[in-house]
Amino acid sequence: MIAGRHAVVAALRGGDRVRRLYVARGAEPALQQEIAALAAERAVPVSLVDRSWLDARSGRVRHQGVLAEAAPLEYADLGELLAATGGEQMALILALDQVQDPQNLGAIIRTGAAAGAHGLVVPARRSAGLTGGALKAAAGTAETFPVARVTNLPRALEQLKRAGIWAAGADASAPTPYWEADFRRPLVLVIGGEDRGLGRLVREKCDFLVRIPMHKGSPCLNASVAAGILLFEAVRQRSCALLPRSDVP
Template sequence: MIAHRSAGAAEASRPQNGARLIVASFRERNDRKFRPKTGAERPSQGRPGPHKAPHKSAHDKASSDWLWGWHAVEAALANPRREKPRRLLASEDRARQLTERFGQPPALEIADAAQIARALPAGAVHQGVALKIDPLEPLPLDELAEDRSGPLVMLDQLTDPQNVGAIFRSAAAFGARGIILQDRNAPALAGALAKAAVGAVDILPHARVTNLSRALERLADLGWRAVGLDGAAQETLEAVLDERPTVLVLGSEGEGIRRLVSEHCDALARIPMPGGFESLNVSAAAAVALYELSRPRGTGAKG
């Protein structure tokens, strides 16, 4: 039974032919900039269980380590690689669901919708639950590349959180083994991104690397083959794929894959579009490509 208390608180870019773009060009959202963390949260007082949630500062509202939305929070709490929550805000109904699922979650605070919203960036659709937790630690690239049962996905300077989150979701759905991002020019795996991924950031491991070209060289040494998605490519994706473990390389929403990164790809390919409308959002293109990658290869595979 949950106690009820009311709460109180650059490599050169590679241009693409606009008429044949797979990745639609549209305005990217700027990465949200965050202030550094200030220190430990004040411990709760009194008996264990839900306690009051005080008003939060602007720093808290803009923090990159907030997750919100039921699926994102549930997946984070279920992930053994996560640290313990620093704060967990939930409505009474959501707190009941969390307790049924996890027992008494640490740091749980009962809060109404308005109080949860005050802790988050404006417009966050929190579904009655929000979690403040330390970011996930990335895996080393070599460790990520050990599992060859599905493709890897490399993101070349994709910065839109909704698109990156949707790619995580599709990658998990179609059996990818991990995502590779840059240390810089990539959004934090939290907030709106984690909400769009509906828990996939905690299901699918990721690696962060300093230089994507060097990462592709290392993956080649480990037996991986890189295929870049490019709307101006001569060959279709289906034609260039084989049974070798594949790294699918996706370029940014507006610029596509940068030149030096594309030069480290073993093949460049496009998605054929017989409908005559030759433009897809990058996350939609990723979903189509990942579906194609999930299909069996080899003699007789296509029936």
């Protein structure tokens, strides 16, 4: 099930995976009109139901008066994600290591899309997937933002590196603050889970590590916040084309 106005509308606009729509009786007229128009275009049946029916089927996800029964959103192949960069000198990819919260995953997808990143790599095990909660948090951006699911993240990073993409890992113990690193290169930003950070094998595959300095005694940052900080630092650096480029991170 896909829950929430933005996620459902994006799924309807993005293809033919929506099979049936459920709209709450008494939902706001603008929502009903928008859903009805898109459903008619896609020949998707719409059922009016009580809000209690939606509540029972949406779990903990806020449905905002609409649910969609849909085929699962397909993951991209890592090769397809690489192809999507078009060989750009400034390719920008995200990779997550053991980020298990669907809300975090969805927020990272949304932030990655806003920053103009080319896609996201997640491991198949010990990682959140494209569930209803993640899609809701992504607010529709998951329909067009490539997410590649891999069986072995260190091996996937190695494949990206062979394609000329540098791997930068976020690590609280790294000596280099993120603003001193050079992000003006083809780059995959690797973010670890809040509890464990980067695994050893993943850390070893990174070309360099950066830290996000925090006030002493502060808890670790939410993974989606860390991803946003590093993504938009890359965007900032790349927009300053006249700055001299350093030879080291």
